[in-house]
Amino acid sequence: MRISIFGLGYVGAVTAGCLSSRGHYVVGVDVHEQKVGDFNNGIAPIVEPGLDELLKSAKEKELLRATTDYADAVKDTELSIICVGTPSAPSGALDLQYVRTVAGQIADAIKAKNSHHHVVLRSTMLPGSTRSIVDEKLKDAVDSGLADIFYYPEFLRESTAVKDFEVPSLAVVGSVDGSRPPENLMNDLFGTYGEQGTPACVVNWNTAEMIKYACNAFHAAKITFANEIGRVGKQLDIDSKVVMHMLCEDKRLNISPYYMRPGNPFGGSCLPKDVRALTDKARTTGVHIPLLENLLSSNERHLQSLLSLIEATGKREAVILGLSFKSNTDDLRESPMVDVAQYLLGHGYDVRIYDPALNLAALVGANKRVIDVRMPHLAKLLQGDIATALGKDGVVIAAQKSSIDDLKPHVTENHHFIDVNGWTELQELPSNYEGFCW
Ligand SMILES: NC(=O)c1ccc[n+]([C@@H]2O[C@H](COP(=O)([O-])OP(=O)(O)OC[C@H]3O[C@@H](n4cnc5c(N)ncnc54)[C@H](O)[C@@H]3O)[C@@H](O)[C@H]2O)c1
Incomplete structure (x- = not known):
């Protein structure tokens, strides 16, 4: 495929390198002249193990170029991936200004090109964002049949991003109504996840957006959990590294899909009692554990x-x-x-x-x-x-x-x-x- 990638930061640069290594022709787009210059010289604009080699090899095969000219990039490709930043506004709200700008630029370029174009949003955005950006910027292109839009969240981790791209821990693609994207996109872009090569899950835009937040909130909760167990353990003279290592040994109840469905509040003779006892012990030994302390009130x-x-x-x-x-x-x-x-x-x-x-x-x-x-x-x-x-x-x-x-x-x-x-x-x-x- 011929693919343009908007935003050559951590996500965009890795995506560009990995897609070109699979034989796709990639045009990178960024407002940052130096990033574009580095890219055109086959140099990674960020530090990420394995990326330099991918970009150099793609450059040699003439499968990669970069530009600041968005119209030229859209004209030269059949699909655009948006990977620009979505920082926090001072209020803590999500700032979508870069996504909006790029979506508007792509809409103008599609109109000028006047032929069909796929648009894939990859930046992390709250549920409802794809809908509002489409309504605001891409409605004419969609209504006239010139564009279809997918939300495809990114799950890579910096420092192992190339490996994560090759074998993602999860692949989810959102379409407007949850219907399956065209087969060539499923095969060439959205692909599979996990060691078994499970095909990407297909859901609607809002669900795909929410999955990314659910994953990150869960990761944050896991880290906080391990840290709180660590703090209580230290106070009681216990090595919590050992405790958490053993916790991970139970693959049936602890590291598994168990207890991971929304539904009944928890109850029974163990969970409430044991959470109460642990938080009470922490309190009496002077350790503050807000995550665990708030489990019962949640x-x-x-x-x-x-x-x-x-x-x-x-x-x-x-x-x-x-x-x-x-x-x-x-x-x-x-x-x-x-x-x-x-x-x-x-x-x-x-x-x-x-x-x-x-x-x-x-x-x-x-x-x-x-x-x-x-x-x-x-x-x-x-x-x-x-x-x-x-x-x-x-x-x-x-x-x-x-x-x-x-x-x-x-x-x-x-x-x-x-x-x-x-x-x-x-x-x-x-x-x-x-x-x-x-
Ligand atoms: N970094 C990660 O590990 C990671 C992982 C998963 C998801 N994400 C999400 O992916 C998105 C991108 O993250 P990142 O870390 O790659 O951001 P980044 O800040 O490293 O890169 C964003 C790039 O977009 C460019 N840009 C801004 N406006 C532009 C425009 N109008 N046209 C073209 N380029 C423009 C910037 O110059 C910059 O190079 C964010 O929404 C982030 O939350 C990041």
């Missing part, structure tokens, strides 16, 4: 947002599917759904509960105390069969999955399901469907 906020969703339905009958803290257990200790039931009862709702794993007569010990102390009337609320639990109307809080076939015959148009746990089959029912956080 969880509490999450529960509050579920209660608001329930109230917003306007229903006065509430059906809770699953009272224990997760499926296939009768453990009620710190179950968020016990809080939900209690809140709804206290606010005058007619509450019905269905939980096939729960046998009140068999509850003992601490688990029984939850019921005796917090919900002495539970026996009256628990329904033995799904039909009675559902009734004919009400907001159904689906906290646990069960059999959709058992549910289906009893659901009416008057039911409003709130899917707390990612049970997508609920969308097939005649009732209203609402995802808790999707």
Whole structure:
């Protein structure tokens, strides 16, 4: 392909070197004369292992040039990639001025060229940014069929950027409506990720933009987490390097997709108790760990947002599917759904509960105390069969999955399901469907 790359900084220079090494013809564009000059001499404008060699070799094969003339670059290529900076404004907001400028320049150049051009935005931008930049700058080109637009976030890390480009940890491409880009772009540009060569994921613009932020926020949370464990460990005379090394040894629960789905607030007999104990220990030894200290309040906020969703339905009958803290257990200790039931009862709702794993007569010990102390009337609320639990109307809080076939015959148009746990089959029912956080 013939590709122009706008912005020859860390992302753009690496992208240019790597794409030209795959045999694509690349025109780099930058406002910075010196960067353009270096590029034209096959010299990397940034320090990045392996990049000098790639640029030198591309130069020798005449697959690479750079210019400050954006119109010339667009005219000479069929696809432009935008890699300019998106710094923080003084308020902390994202400054999109460079992306806007370049998008406007590309739009003008497409109009002058008057033939089809693909535009790929790579700069990191908040959800909604691609939409607003297209509406503001590229609408005519898109409406006249001269341009299609993709958002393709970058996941490379400086210092291993060339290797990361060759085998990305993730490849995600966003199109306007989540439809698959043309096959030649999927193969030649968006490619694959991971050691197994998994094809790039295709989603819509907003989702692709959000994935980049979710990844970076998660990385920041991981670092902060390890650092907080380190601070507590030091105070208790423990080598937290060893602790974190062993934590990473558990590939099933710790380094895995486990616990990585939005849904139920966390609960049960371990997580809340253990987070409380660790943060208390840190406090009493004088170590401040804001990330860990705020886990329970974030969880509490999450529960509050579920209660608001329930109230917003306007229903006065509430059906809770699953009272224990997760499926296939009768453990009620710190179950968020016990809080939900209690809140709804206290606010005058007619509450019905269905939980096939729960046998009140068999509850003992601490688990029984939850019921005796917090919900002495539970026996009256628990329904033995799904039909009675559902009734004919009400907001159904689906906290646990069960059999959709058992549910289906009893659901009416008057039911409003709130899917707390990612049970997508609920969308097939005649009732209203609402995802808790999707
Ligand atoms: N650096 C990273 O490791 C990394 C990783 C992933 C994503 N990102 C994202 O990629 C984007 C680019 O980051 P970067 O680190 O490469 O930025 P950078 O500041 O190194 O490079 C941006 C380049 O754009 C050029 N530029 C500005 N206005 C221009 C215009 N009108 N025409 C042509 N060029 C213009 C600048 O001169 C500069 O060379 C940012 O949104 C960043 O958040 C960066």
